[in-house]
Amino acid sequence: MCGIAGWVDFDRDLRTEGVVLADMTATMALRGPDAGGVWLSPHAGLGHRRLAVIDIEGGRQPMIAEEDGRPLAVISYSGEVYNFPELRRELESYGHRFRSRSDTEVVLRAYLQWGEYFAERLNGMFAFALWDVRREELLLVRDRVGIKPLYYYPTPGGLLFGSEPKAILAHPLVDRVVDADGLRELFAGVKTPGGGVLRGMPELTPGHVLRIGRSGTRIRRYWSLTAHEHTDDLPTTLDTVRGLLTDIVERQVVADVPLCTMLSGGLDSSTLTALASRSMAGTGERVRSFSVDFVGYADNFEPDLTHPTVDSPYVQEVVDHVGAQHSHVVLGNEEMTLPEIRKAVVEAMDWPVLIAGPGSMDISLYLLFRAIRQHSTVALTGESxxxxxGGYPWFHHPEYGQPGTLPWSLAHNLGFPALFGPLRSRLDVAGYQRDQYRAAAAEVPRMPGESPRDQVARDTTYFFLTRFMRTLLDRKDRLSMALGLEVRVPFCDHRLQEYVFNTPWSMRTYDGQWKSLLRGAVGDLLPADVLNRPKTGYPVSNDPSYDRVVRDELVKLLATGDAAVEPLLNPAVVGDLRSDPAAAGRLTRIEVDTALHLNEWLTTYGLRLAL
Known part of the structure; x- marks a missing residue:
């Protein structure tokens, strides 16, 4: 996995701008700790930072394809293409010759063979820039699901791009502004396809190709979820899901560096761990796995809707069942509340992600990834x-949502009752959520004759795959790559997504339980307790001392009257905190964490608020 950056400008000679491009590329040294490079031409510059995973020596970038000593195309590539062995064999049959074992060279040669429509042939997670020297055109390509990030910033003479916003912000042309639309995107808990938080800096929508040349810019969609009739019976459907998962995991355990799984003892991660163990059996290696826990978590545990059980007993069952080499990472309050850790997390994320448990969740994930990276360079995880x-309550209990908004909006909004209430009203976050719901609902592919229940399931699945999951993918990518760890997400394989998206809801719940289709497909791989374990969310520290520390930190921050975040906060609450610090005890953890993270973000990035 890697980081890419670049600059295209048809109005100036970029061969004199090597320092700027090097500065942009250097911002992603943590994404690519193993090597770096810059390539310059009159109107295009590509930068690359590399995390070496496949073909350690031969995969250096930017990579150039030549003919008779003349460059044809240059690529800066981030990601993994899992079907590159088949593509390589096909390209060799057309006469292409390869100098490396890397998937990067296969992608580059695939473009020379098939043009921009080569994107449809790739199976994997990727974001890359390819400069066609002959045509003087840049191609930006992002994977179908949005696993790997890619942002761009149009300029009068072309555009800037980068794996992360920080790469673009390193360019002197960029205005560092967050406006009302950017704050709406943060506070609404919506991942708008093609949207962004910083003004003028959208992301390339997953499943799209952007081409820019002297004649202008064109964006083409090359993939989306579609609706079609599911004709397989239940046994065939179960066999197909199992076959797809087996093939996906077999492809994704390929690496020239140590690999592991993240294991929570839930159905998803346990399935991946069991399949990985089987795939690796022929190599004589045991699968390595990691789980996370907190000091005193089990002793203070009180079950609730999202955390009905603790992970550790189920983790141990899976470890014993598959013979994994396991590490149990236990985090304490002391490291969770270190200011330097919060700063590292904010710099990794580029902006706070305020959905699905911000703040302490981000910090614990970062610390977990740091521990994993001491032993492994690649990790499989169960996102999607x-x-x-259908593993969330909203699939089964629509009353947990709010009509006319995306299913999780109501639960998300409950986290900001006081400290951010006036700001959310001023931004009309509720109206923004309704608008985003209508936009998403209009996109859902329809199936004629579908039952009302299947229509609801299709809508809900589409909302989660295209608006919710991509937020989780962003979090995993940024926090892992900041530590040089590549996270792979087998359930995001587009073949599996296309197939399950079109299975009737009755099949996905055929035995009356949640996620029946997955459970039935892998029933022989796992212990019964794990198969039947209720859905349990990622654990969050229940140590009350964490809340005391961060509340005290917020009170201290606001006492000076010059905190960068203060214009976003409720003045009445800020006044209460200054006159009576104990008032911080009435704030939710999400509010406190959000305020601290926002302040760190605004300060570190030198952002200007334009509201």
């Missing part, structure tokens, strides 16, 4: 299984 197979 809940979104795809």
């Amino acid at each position: 299984a809940d979104e795809l197979f």
Whole structure:
């Protein structure tokens, strides 16, 4: 996995701008700690930072394809293409010759063979820039699901791009502004496809190709979820899901560096761990796995809707069942509340992600990834299984949502009752959520003759896959790559997503339980307790001392009257905190964490608020 950056400008000679491009590329040294490079031409510059995973020596970038000593195309590539062995064999049959074992060279040669429509042939997670020297055109390509990030910033003479916003912000042409639309995107808990938080800096929508040349810019969609009739019976459907998962995991355990799984003891991560163990059996290696826990978590545990059980007993069952080499990472309050850790997390994320448990969740994930990186360079994780197979309460209890908004909006809004209430009203976050719901609902592919229940399931699945899951993918990508760890997400394989998206809801719940289709497909792989374990969310520290520390930190921050975040806060609450610090005890953890993270973000990035 890697970081890419670049600059295209048809109005100036970029061969004199090597320092600027080097500065942009250097911002992603943590994404690519193993090597870096810059390539310059009159009107295009590409930068690359590399995390070496496949073909350690031969995969250096930017990579150039030549003919008779003349460059034809240059690529700066981030990601993994899992079907590159098949593509390589096909390209060799057309006469292409390869100098490396890397998937990067296969992608580059695929473009020379098939043009921009090569994107449809790729199976994997990727975001890359390819400069066609002959045509003087840049191609930006992002994977179908949005696993790997890619942002761009149009300029009068072309555009800037980068794996992360920080790469673009390193360019002197960029205005560092967050406006009302950007704050709406943050506070609404919506991941708008093609949207962004910083003004003028959208992301390339997943499943799209952007081409820019002297004649202008064109964006083409090359993939989307579609609706079609599911004709397989239940046994065939179960066999197909199992076959797809087996093939996906077999492809994704390929690496020239140590690999592991993130294991929570839930159905999703346990399935991946069991399949990885089987795939690796022929190599003589045991699968390595990691779980996370907190000091005193089990002793202070009180079950609730999202956390009905603790992870550790189920983790141990899976470890014993598959013979994994397991590490149990236990986090304490002391490291969770270190200011330097919060700063590292904010710099990794580029902006706070305020959905699905911000703040302490981000910090604990970062610390977990740091521990994993001491032993492994690649990790498999279970993102998208809940979104795809129906693992969230909203699939089964629509009353937990709010009519006319995306299903999780009501629960998300409950986290900001006081400190951000006036700001959310001024931004009309509720109206923005309704608008985003209508836009998403209009996109859902329809199936004629579908039952009302299947229509609701299709809508809900689409909302989660295209608006919710991508937020989780962003979080995993930024926090892992900031530590040089590549996270792979097998449930995001587009073949699996296309197939399950079109299975009737009756099949996805055929035995009356949640995620029946997945459970039935892998029933022989796992212990019964794990198969039947209720959905349990990622654990969050229940140590009350964490809340005391961060509340005290917020009170201290606001006492000076010059905190960068203060214009976003409720003046009445700020006044209460200054006159009576104990008032911080009435704030939710999400509010406190959000305020601290926002302040760190605004300060570190030198952002200007334009409201």
